Amino acid sequence: MMTSGLPLVISAEVRNALDKGQAVVALESTIITHGMPWPDNVRTARLVEETVRAEGGVPATIAIIDGKIHVGLDDKTLEWLGTAQDVMKISRADLAFALSAGRHASTTVAATMICAHLAGISVFATGGIGGVHRGVEETMDISADLLEFARTPVVVVCAGAKALLDLRRTLEFLETQGVPVVGYKTSDFPAFWSRSSGLPMPLRADSAGEIAAMIAMRRTLALEGGVVVANPVPEQDEIPQAEIEKLIRTAVEEAHENGVTGKTVTPYLLGRMLELTDGRSLKTNIALIVSNARLATHIGVALT
Ligand code: PSU
Numbered sequence: 001m002m003t004s005g006l007p008l009v010i011s012a013e014v015r016n017a018l019d020k021g022q023a024v025v026a027l028e029s030t031i032i033t034h035g036m037p038w039p040d041n042v043r044t045a046r047l048v049e050e051t052v053r054a055e056g057g058v059p060a061t062i063a064i065i066d067g068k069i070h071v072g073l074d075d076k077t078l079e080w081l082g083t084a085q086d087v088m089k090i091s092r093a094d095l096a097f098a099l100s101a102g103r104h105a106s107t108t109v110a111a112t113m114i115c116a117h118l119a120g121i122s123v124f125a126t127g128g129i130g131g132v133h134r135g136v137e138e139t140m141d142i143s144a145d146l147l148e149f150a151r152t153p154v155v156v157v158c159a160g161a162k163a164l165l166d167l168r169r170t171l172e173f174l175e176t177q178g179v180p181v182v183g184y185k186t187s188d189f190p191a192f193w194s195r196s197s198g199l200p201m202p203l204r205a206d207s208a209g210e211i212a213a214m215i216a217m218r219r220t221l222a223l224e225g226g227v228v229v230a231n232p233v234p235e236q237d238e239i240p241q242a243e244i245e246k247l248i249r250t251a252v253e254e255a256h257e258n259g260v261t262g263k264t265v266t267p268y269l270l271g272r273m274l275e276l277t278d279g280r281s282l283k284t285n286i287a288l289i290v291s292n293a294r295l296a297t298h299i300g301v302a303l304t
């Protein structure tokens with residue numbers, strides 16, 4: 001169904017859930033196209049959708065297909081996205097171009113937030129948000145995700161920022177932008193594959209209801225922007241920081257030596273970590289996304 005004027009196609013299932021006021025959880029597509037190899041990417045996308053359903057919500061995976069924003073993808077489309085070659089990875093800067101040029105594109109956290117908001121969805125689950133990259137003093141590489149949190153009213157449930165990043169600067173940036181960063185049952189900022197980065201969490205909540213109450217208060221105050229909820233990876237799936245930090249340094253050095261820049265940095269680093277950990281980083285990545293989808297659904301339900 002096309003919403004008037006907007007190049008927006010909302011699936012019947014998602015439309016119906018939104019009309020009835022049910023919990024809908026947005027899911028991104030960059031993890032599928034640029035974050036994980038096939039076939040784990042498609043398997044994970046399905047598993048995450050099943051998780052949202054099992055917890056009483058409706059999943060809405062978001063991607064750009066033939067120049068239209070699709071909110072809610074059928075299984076055939078998920079499968080196609082998992083192997084498609086000519087798919088852009090887009091953020092706020094290139095969303096309009098992808099649409100006007102009739103392209104296929106996967107949406108990063110920033111672009112997914114914009115599209116979710118257009119569709120009337122306020123809760124979104126991902127793996128790890130983008131952030132301030134290590135070496136920012138030289139590269140100026142700061143993910144557009146961080147600015148989107150300050151602008152677009154969507155709750156993003158993540159396992160912290162990817163540990164490949166400069167997490168201390170990422171938190172500082174979010175504080176400056178006025179973005180609430182809430183730890184779910186933790187007082188430590190999680191580091192994606194690891195439960196703790198060793199950095200103190202700005203805020204802490206111990207239930208989905210507490211998070212929903214804060215979101216409701218933000219609405220009452222008419223505060224613009226979103227909320228970052230940081231949910232540590234389940235204990236049995238984590239790779240402790242002491243084990244993974246050396247490998248991260250290797251991957252970051254290699255990226256630098258090979259002149260990897262721009263949009264390819266994050267996919268390159270995730271790919272190298274998969275090789276350096278013998279696949280363990282991918283298993284952890286899958287586990288944390290599923291766990292985030294569960295919490296996002298609980299927050300969505302608490303908001304209804
Ligand atoms: N979470 C994952 N894997 C990913 C991403 C998140 O588990 O690949 C993606 C998200 O789409 C996020 C993007 O927005 O990585 C960050 O890219 P960049 O650093 O280029 O902004």
Ligand code: MN
Nearest residue numbers: 141142143262
């Ligand atoms: Mn970047």
